[in-house]
Amino acid sequence: MSSQMEKAYQERLNRYVTALNVGKPDKVPIRLQISEFSAKYAGFTLQEIYYDAEKNIAAATKLIQDFDMDTCPGAPNLWWAPLHDAVGAKYLKFAGRDLEENRQFQYVEEEYMKPEDYDAFIADPTKWIMDCLLPRIHEEFAEPGSFRANMALVKGAAAMVMDTGAKAQAAQMWREQYGYPTSIAGMHKAPFDTLGDVLRALRGIMIDLRKRPDKVLAALDVLVDHNIFYGMATSGGNTTLPNFLPLHRGAYPFLNEKQWDTFYWPTLKKVIEGLWEKGIRTMFYAEGNWTPYLEKIAELPDKSIVFHVDQTDIDKAHKILGGRFCISGNVPNTLLSYGKPEEVSDYCKRLIDNYAADGGFIMDAAGVIQYDAKVENIRALVETTREYGVY
Amino acid sequence: MTEINKGEVNRLPGTTVPWNEIVEKMEPIQGNRDMIKAEWEKLDAFAYIYLWWWVQR
Numbered sequence: 001m002s003s004q005m006e007k008a009y010q011e012r013l014n015r016y017v018t019a020l021n022v023g024k025p026d027k028v029p030i031r032l033q034i035s036e037f038s039a040k041y042a043g044f045t046l047q048e049i050y051y052d053a054e055k056n057i058a059a060a061t062k063l064i065q066d067f068d069m070d071t072c073p074g075a076p077n078l079w080w081a082p083l084h085d086a087v088g089a090k091y092l093k094f095a096g097r098d099l100e101e102n103r104q105f106q107y108v109e110e111e112y113m114k115p116e117d118y119d120a121f122i123a124d125p126t127k128w129i130m131d132c133l134l135p136r137i138h139e140e141f142a143e144p145g146s147f148r149a150n151m152a153l154v155k156g157a158a159a160m161v162m163d164t165g166a167k168a169q170a171a172q173m174w175r176e177q178y179g180y181p182t183s184i185a186g187m188h189k190a191p192f193d194t195l196g197d198v199l200r201a202l203r204g205i206m207i208d209l210r211k212r213p214d215k216v217l218a219a220l221d222v223l224v225d226h227n228i229f230y231g232m233a234t235s236g237g238n239t240t241l242p243n244f245l246p247l248h249r250g251a252y253p254f255l256n257e258k259q260w261d262t263f264y265w266p267t268l269k270k271v272i273e274g275l276w277e278k279g280i281r282t283m284f285y286a287e288g289n290w291t292p293y294l295e296k297i298a299e300l301p302d303k304s305i306v307f308h309v310d311q312t313d314i315d316k317a318h319k320i321l322g323g324r325f326c327i328s329g330n331v332p333n334t335l336l337s338y339g340k341p342e343e344v345s346d347y348c349k350r351l352i353d354n355y356a357a358d359g360g361f362i363m364d365a366a367g368v369i370q371y372d373a374k375v376e377n378i379r380a381l382v383e384t385t386r387e388y389g390v391y
Numbered sequence: 392m393t394e395i396n397k398g399e400v401n402r403l404p405g406t407t408v409p410w411n412e413i414v415e416k417m418e419p420i421q422g423n424r425d426m427i428k429a430e431w432e433k434l435d436a437f438a439y440i441y442l443w444w445w446v447q448r
Contacts (some may be wrong), residue, residue, distance in 0.1 A: 033428045078448075089445075126402045137445065157441050189447050198446050229404035230447055233440050 008179025012070040016181065016362070017240060020281065020306055020326050024359025028352055028389030030382055031183045031328065031362050033285075034073035036371040037378070038063055046103065046371070047096025050081040053163065057170040059364055064178050067382045071183035072174045073369075075167055079105065083159035087152045088139030091198070104371060112136050113199035114206065118215040121199075121263040122222050133199075184283055185238035188231030188245055188275070191223035191267040196249045206251065209259055220267045227273040231282075241281035242306050245272075251288025264297055276304040283328075286312055287367060294320040310366040318355045327355060328362035331381055336365055336373040341380035357391065363389065407438045 018025040038059040039049040049056045058074045064072050081094040093099050112133060113121065119130045135141040140152035148339040174180040190199075195216070196205035208216045231243045249255065250264045258259035272282045284305040290297070291313045297305075302324045308315055317327060331347055348363065355361050363385045369378070402409065410428050420427065
């Protein structure tokens with residue numbers, strides 16, 4: 001690595017980490033969580049970034065070549081489609097296969113875990129995933145033990161190694177050739193979301209809260225240690241960058257406050273505290289509105305999370321959490337898609353004036369930046385923050 | 392309901408086939424037991440992550 005790139009890398013990383021630690025760096029850090037927008041900007045179809053690993057990485061490289069940010073958004077596809085094809089994963093639809101070549105992937109939500117599965121899941125969730133879940137969600141596993149099923153397992157695992165390895169190599173390349181750190185290391189989920197997203201789905205989990213609350217609580221308890229391990233393992237031992245936590249069913253008003261207190265928060269708090277004890281900070285990516293829960297979130301250890309603001313009242317978030325936790329966000333995605341550059345610029349200046357003055361603030365969109373964002377608005381966000389966000 | 396095999400090994404987070412379940416088949420181990428165990432557990436943890444990756448999304 002050239003000394004110039006190493007210097008740029010250290011400057012960006014130091015700016016980012018200083019803000020994560022609620023300090024005041026030289027400038028307001030810019031960390032954009034970008035997915036499909038990268039493909040559009042780089043001139044690739046969505047099919048190309050879902051299927052072609054090299055174009056997936058090239059799309060992110062194009063962004064850091066053209067925009068002066070502090071972290072690399074990473075490769076835009078969340079899921080490498082060939083990995084899913086290898087096993088016949090039927091809960092995702094991909095551009096170019098099931099959808100038009102520029103359609104964002106779609107998740108097919110169903111109750112892949114049945115109410116009668118709770119006992120087996122609670123007793124041994126890893127075995128249940130292998131024996132019961134995968135045959136349900138992977139068409140190639142329709143006959144467990146068959147040649148097709150065994151080959152699908154081999155190819156699925158091999159594809160994960162290929163995909164993970166390619167992304168790790170890309171991260172090293174972004175560091176060495178462009179002086180960019182990545183924004184996160186690894187991910188985990190709230191136990192309630194693990195249960196309520198892929199497994200029971202929204203309809204199922206909502207029924208379970210009424211019909212079988214004890215089973216839900218038992219399953220959530222079992223998930224705590226698994227989710228801590230998942231965060232640790234996927235971080236690869238990195239204690240500098242935050243561990244991504246995309247939050248779903250805990251947003252208001254999916255649950256009422258009593259349900260949130262009973263089912264959502266206790267086990268999520270244990271997971272965050274468990275990771276923090278191991279030196280891993282959580283990027284609390286609060287999708288939707290979390291305003292009613294800010295006082296509870298303030299119970300967490302100082303600096304253990306970065307509170308990301310989507311539709312949460314940022315003024316209240318800053319009053320309740322500011323000074324103890326870094327805050328990031330909250331440029332509305334609708335503004336990035338339908339607004340004008342001067343409106344984006346004004347919004348960023350307001351965020352900097354009102355919430356960044358004492359440090360501990362990272363500029364970002366409210367949610368992950370998708371295909372519909374306008375290039376000129378992303379440019380306005382970055383350039384305004386760079387020019388106006390100097391301490 | 393899925394049947395649960397009573398007396399099955401307790402699979403802790405990060406394990407699919409725990410070391411204590413497999414080591415008996417390797418006995419008598421001639422050389423460095425810890426080296427074999429450590430590498431077994433690394434690969435086992437990868438298998439565990441692969442399975443849970445389909446859920447943690």
